Amino acid sequence: MLAFNGASIEAxxxxxxxxxxxxxxxxxxxxxxxxxxxxxxAGAVIGPTEEPPHLTWILDGWACEARDLTHGRRQIxxxxxxxxxxxxxxxxxxxxxxxxxxVECVQANELLARTGACDDLLAALMRSTALAGARxxxxxxxxxxxxxxxxMASLLIELHDRLDVMGLVEGGAFALxxxxxxxxxxxxxxxxxxxxxxxxxxxxxxxxLQFKRVxxxxxxxxxxxxxx
Amino acid sequence: MLAFNGASIEAxxxxxxxxxxxxxxxxxxxxxxxxxxxxxxAGAVIGPTEEPPHLTWILDGWACEARDLTHGRRQIxxxxxxxxxxxxxxxxxxxxxxxxxxVECVQANELLARTGACDDLLAALMRSTALAGARxxxxxxxxxxxxxxxxMASLLIELHDRLDVMGLVEGGAFALxxxxxxxxxxxxxxxxxxxxxxxxxxxxxxxxLQFKRVxxxxxxxxxxxxxx
DNA sequence: CGGTCGTTTGAAGTGGTTCAAGCCTTGTGG
DNA sequence: CCACAAGGCTTGAACCACTTCAAACGACCG
Numbered sequence: 479m480l481a482f483n484g485a486s487i488e489a490x491x492x493x494x495x496x497x498x499x500x501x502x503x504x505x506x507x508x509x510x511x512x513x514x515x516x517x518x519x520a521g522a523v524i525g526p527t528e529e530p531p532h533l534t535w536i537l538d539g540w541a542c543e544a545r546d547l548t549h550g551r552r553q554i555x556x557x558x559x560x561x562x563x564x565x566x567x568x569x570x571x572x573x574x575x576x577x578x579x580x581v582e583c584v585q586a587n588e589l590l591a592r593t594g595a596c597d598d599l600l601a602a603l604m605r606s607t608a609l610a611g612a613r614x615x616x617x618x619x620x621x622x623x624x625x626x627x628x629x630m631a632s633l634l635i636e637l638h639d640r641l642d643v644m645g646l647v648e649g650g651a652f653a654l655x656x657x658x659x660x661x662x663x664x665x666x667x668x669x670x671x672x673x674x675x676x677x678x679x680x681x682x683x684x685x686x687l688q689f690k691r692v693x694x695x696x697x698x699x700x701x702x703x704x705x706x
Numbered sequence: 707m708l709a710f711n712g713a714s715i716e717a718x719x720x721x722x723x724x725x726x727x728x729x730x731x732x733x734x735x736x737x738x739x740x741x742x743x744x745x746x747x748a749g750a751v752i753g754p755t756e757e758p759p760h761l762t763w764i765l766d767g768w769a770c771e772a773r774d775l776t777h778g779r780r781q782i783x784x785x786x787x788x789x790x791x792x793x794x795x796x797x798x799x800x801x802x803x804x805x806x807x808x809v810e811c812v813q814a815n816e817l818l819a820r821t822g823a824c825d826d827l828l829a830a831l832m833r834s835t836a837l838a839g840a841r842x843x844x845x846x847x848x849x850x851x852x853x854x855x856x857x858m859a860s861l862l863i864e865l866h867d868r869l870d871v872m873g874l875v876e877g878g879a880f881a882l883x884x885x886x887x888x889x890x891x892x893x894x895x896x897x898x899x900x901x902x903x904x905x906x907x908x909x910x911x912x913x914x915l916q917f918k919r920v921x922x923x924x925x926x927x928x929x930x931x932x933x934x
Numbered sequence: 935c936g937g938t939c940g941t942t943t944g945a946a947g948t949g950g951t952t953c954a955a956g957c958c959t960t961g962t963g964g
Numbered sequence: 965c966c967a968c969a970a971g972g973c974t975t976g977a978a979c980c981a982c983t984t985c986a987a988a989c990g991a992c993c994g
């Protein structure tokens with residue numbers, strides 16, 4: 479647990495303003511709040527700490543929605559990037575929300591209670607999870623689409639765009655703290671092949687992923703790979 | 707368009723009772739209704755006939771939620787079996803609800819208006835679409851799971867169970883009016899390979915699919931294939 | 935009864951897997 | 965600050981599952 483002044487929530491709130499119509503008034507209220515955040519180490523299972531339904535707002539760090547399969551494999555359904563809202567899955571359906579890095583988050587329930595009559599916040603949070611639902615369709619067509627490089631490119635574009643909205647992309651460069659195995663489990667590939675595909679994309683000058691950082695991200699070029 | 711007495715809706719309503727806690731009282735109200743159904747030929751796009759959000763109740767026939775991809779391919783996100791409720795996708799996201807056979811359906815909005823204060827119906831409909839959301843996760847892990855026979859078995863089990871709830875399975879036999887190409891587009895396989903997999907399953911005595919009908923469905927045996 | 939659509943089967947090609955080994959990075963304790 | 969250990973990345977070689985294309989067959993519909 480860790481106290482914070484409302485300022486740390488501001489970047490995430492600004493993203494909600496841009497993507498989900500959060501009002502400036504509501505941002506003000508959030509900024510005024512003092513609330514304790516929860517902190518999870520990499521690999522930990524996040525929530526559900528209370529009875530569903532409740533929403534978790536990831537202020538910093540990466541997480542993923544995943545299921546453990548037989549044969550020691552794992553299916554990653556979606557990634558959660560810093561600043562996004564996610565609904566931790568109800569236990570019992572075999573899905574968990576798992577931290578991929580150190581994660582700092584806050585329970586949206588608490589924010590709603592503390593901001594009083596700010597219905598606007600609830601609406602924005604719901605829109606945010608609706609967007610997550612739409613992304614599952616995208617992920618479905620990614621998995622069924624045949625070529626590995628095309629899947630990779632499509633996922634990279636999605637993550638880039640989501641990070642961009644959060645203000646975490648600067649001139650085609652951004653942090654991407656995922657292991658090849660994480661990509662593999664999300665895309666239904668082997669980690670070895672993720673390496674090879676990434677090599678192909680690098681050779682074509684479409685991006686450079688090194689030490690958990692992407693640079694030289696060529697969005698238009700990657701979109702051509704998706705379509706091919 | 708086609709008039710019907712509330713009786714035709716009854717089988718579907720009974721399924722909602724079993725799966726989504728629809729009340730007996732509400733079934734009574736539905737039975738008393740007289741309402742016109744819509745009819746679509748195979749291949750037609752179903753809705754949206756009005757502005758979203760609205761729900762469509764498929765009383766008879768099969769449909770699928772799909773997207774047309776480049777290169778003349780198609781991704782099927784989900785199938786809709788007779789008696790189920792579905793939310794036709796908002797146009798603009800590139801998804802359509804398409805009839806696979808002749809489909810007879812009714813707009814849930816109209817039912818809600820006509821049944822008056824039956825909040826119970828709305829709750830059951832929402833639960834039904836929530837189940838559909840959960841199934842998308844299952845479909846995701848199907849697609850990423852490696853073996854084609856395993857994907858097929860998993861999908862067949864899901865369809866069997868959904869038809870069973872609707873009362874459409876009799877002693878391991880049921881109608882399954884899908885083409886191999888439909889399976890292929892749902893599972894990310896080629897139609898030719900669907901044929902081969904189905905042959906393997908038949909040889910193992912797990913099911914017999916012929917003339918759009920399944921017989922000798924061995925649920926336990928197919929589950930073993932899923933796990934392998 | 936002929937045409938169309940779907941299914942079945944074969945042969946050849948390819949994209950991705952698996953396994954194993956070596957390298958590079960990062961974190962840890964002396 | 966260095967040495968070592970652990971984990972992740974990279975690469976190669978062999979294998980296999982699935983694709984593609986083509987042709988023949990069968991069922992269904994007018």
